[in-house]
Amino acid sequence: MDKKSIIGIAVVAVLFLGFAYINSKQQKEYLEKKEAYEAYMDSVARATRPAAVPAADSTAIGEAPSGATAEEAAAAVRERQVETLGESLTTAREAEPEEFTVENEVMSVRFSTRGGQITGVTLKDYTKYAPRGERNQLIELMDPATARFGLSFYVKNGLRNIPVNTLDYVFTAEPETTTADGAKAVVMRLPVAEESYLEYRYTLYNTSSPERDYLVDFDVRLVNMAREMANQTQIQIDWANTTYQNEKGFQNENMYTTLAYRFPGETSIEELGMSDGAKSKNITTQVSWVAFKQQFFSSVFIAPENVSYANLAFDTAAPESSLLKTFTAQMGVPYTPQTEGYDFAFYFGPNKYSILKKVDDPKGADLHLERLVPLGWGIFGWVNRWCVIPVFDFLRNYIASFGIIILILVLLVKLVISPLTYKSYVSMAKMRLIKPQVDELNKKFPKREDAAKKQQAMMELYKKAGINPMGGCIPMLIQMPILIAMFRFFPASIELREQPFLWADDLSSYDSVLNLPFSIPFYGDHVSLFALLMAVSLFGYSWFSYQQTASSQPQMAGMKFMMVYMMPIMMLFWFNSYSSGLCYYYLLSNLFTIGQTLVIRRMVDDQKIHAIMQANAAKKSKGKKSKFQQRYEELLRQQEAQQRAKKK
Structure with a gap:
């Protein structure tokens, strides 16, 4: 491996170390500019379009006259409410809420008749990390005290428009029923007027397909509501909850916790990005789903017919609070007098690629929820999706220990690139053998103005010896997409979560x-x-690589500190809080690379290589120069002529 190869490897390594920082910084700048532009366009759009919803009546609902007794005041307030809201909504406003739980094999879902909403989800197959290492508490996807999901719309009362927020009212709930296919249905209704009501129908599945088990269908029906609804073009959805800290290390989990969404027709998703504070974004176009995404679990609101707009935000909790982030999403769905309802759904479950990949909408269209697993962009994502994940899934069917699976994965990677590793070592051996000739060229062209001539002579020497100057670093360049893909895969792989190996209790x-x-x-x-x-x-x-290179390239002594000392220290600081599975993979990769090089070293005969080099040099000295070499030499002659002209 020559000087250029070592410099190339060092530069690539530094770029690898700075990849996350530079990428996040550029993404942040881009998103800030994009958000500013979208906010400006949104303000222009709001200023030029008519209001979607008519203004509500300013009269307060239920004011007691002064000087009345408590009973008279209560009666007056209720009379006022009935006059404003009607008997049905007034009764729903006064009712006492109830809570109940519906379960299937993988999760338990808590409902409240206050707002007819889901207030909590417990995952039965996953536990959260405790400071003492105990795992006796199941994963809770939201804090019940802060969970809310409500619809806001307007109803008519004479010439007035009365706002209705479902979170202010208590629904009536029907007993849990089981459908023909074994799913469990929960029906809740909010009476708005006589024979007019809002109906929520939740369906929990309990099938053999995991992607359905974590899915909750949410059908909204507007039964005889057209005559009660005011003139409006949108119904607003208000969804929010606060998530718990579930993993070891607040900062690392927070880094992967954000709010994600997908535009219709796109295979990729958008995110609000990483932040330790608060962040928000107003989206004026349609979105097909919105996700409150944690490192390994997500709550996703799915709207197959798409929502019209979405105002999204999150705020980060204090590290010692046991909470992580508070998410809020205000969305709008189109409404016309002909609207009979909406077919929504929720996904409450793990960010597991094999499950999310199979979740689709009722029409069978791909929702691309698997993009919630951050596998990387471009070639890094391809390596994970088409190579790493299939290998992991295959090996998991036969091997219980993920430590052994990672070992096998390292062996497979090293086996695939072994021909390139062999060529790399042969290239380094050739560089050692031609070192005396390189030294002669350095003595022959000591002056800086002779650099072009020396370079031309070096290229001629390399050609005769059959040496590719970049041959030494080709294996490293081939491995870089794999190394970066692993850097993205291990911290995002829920398969490694709670998987112990040796002294590590959780490889994720x-x-x-x-x-x-x-x-x-x-x-x-x-x-x-x-x-x-x-x-x-x-x-x-x-150190091993440096010794191999320094023997043929003494000028590489200046790279010793960076290569041998600085790089390991930087990696130690950077990876101390990362996935132990990732560190274990890199450890094995380094050890096997050293072992592989030692084996090849014993297999390669320097004298045989030298004889082959001499035979090649004899053949090429009789051969005709290629057109590329002729043009390159002509270019060098022109550069030399220009340098001589400048001196004159």
């Missing part, structure tokens, strides 16, 4: 073998043994 999080009484900047307050071993193995690999 860091493995702390020592908790420090203080926090070190950029490092943390704990010692991750897999991260430490990975850094040591990287030091060993870098």
Whole structure:
């Protein structure tokens, strides 16, 4: 491996280390500019379009006359409410709410008749991390005290328009029923007037397909409501909840927790991005679903017919509060007097690629919920989707330990690139063999103005020896998409969650073998043994690689500090709070690379390579120069002529 190869590897490694920071910074700047532009366009649109919903009557609902007794005041307030809302809504406003739970094999869903809404979801197959390492508490997707889901619309009362928010009213609930296919149905109704009511129908599945088990169909029906509804073009949806911290390490989980959404017809999704504070976004176009996304679990509101607009926001909780983020989404769905209802759905479950990939809308269209799993963009995402995930899924059918699966994955990767690794070593061996000739060229062209001639002579020497100057770093370039793909895969893979291996109790999080009484900047307050071993193995690999290169390239001594010392230290600081499965993968990769190189070293005969080089040089010295080489030499001659002309 020559000097250019080593510099190339160092540059690629530095780029890899700075990839997340630079990408997030550029994305943040782009989103800020985009949000400012969209906010400006939204303000222009609001100023030029008529109001979608008529203004509500300003008369307060239920005011008691002064000087009345308590009974008279209560009667007066109710009379006023009946006059304004009608008997049905007034009764619903006064009713006492009830709560009940409906379950299937994988989750338990809590309902409240206040607003007819879902106030809590418990996942039965997953537990949350506790500070002492205990896992005896099931995952709760939302805080019941802050969960809300309501519809807002206007009803007519003579010449007045009365606002109705379903969160202010108590629905009547029918007993849980079981459908013919084994699903459980919950029906709740809000009477608005005589023979006119709003109906919610929730359906929980309990089938053999996991993607249906986590899906809750939510059908909204407007029964005889056209005569009661005011003139309006939208019904507003108000959805919000606060999520709990479920993983080890607040900052790492918060980094993957955000609000995501998808535009109709797109295969990709959009996110509000990472933030430790608050963030919001107003979307004036249609969206097909909105997700309150955590690192490993999501609550998704699905609107197959799409919502018209969405005002989205989140705020981050304090690290010591046991909460994570508060999400809010205000959305609008189109309404006309002919509207009979809406077919919505919720997904409450894990961010598991194999499950999310199969969730579709009632018409069978792909919702692309699998994009909630952050596998990376471009080639990195392709590597994960088409290589890593299928291999993992296949091996999981036969091997219980994910530590062994990761080991096999490393072996497969090394086996695939072994021919390139062999060529890389042969290229380095050739560089060692031609070192005396390289030294002669350095002595022959010592001056800087002779650089072009020296470069031309070096290229001629490489050609005769059959050396590709980039051959030494080709395996590294091939591995970079795999390494970055793994960097995205392991922290996002719920399959690794709660999976122990050796001293690590959870391969999706860091493995702390020592908790420090203080926090070190950029490092943390704990010692991750897999991260430490990975850094040591990287030091060993870098030292080994440097020794191989320095023997043929003495000028590489200036790169020693960066390659051998600085890089492992940077990786240790960066990966101390990352997935232990990722550190374990990089540890094995470094160890196998060293072992692979030692094996190839024993297989390769330098004398045989030297004989082949001499035979190739003899053949090529008799051969005719290629057109590319002729043009390259002509270019060098022109550069030399220009330099001589400048000196004159």
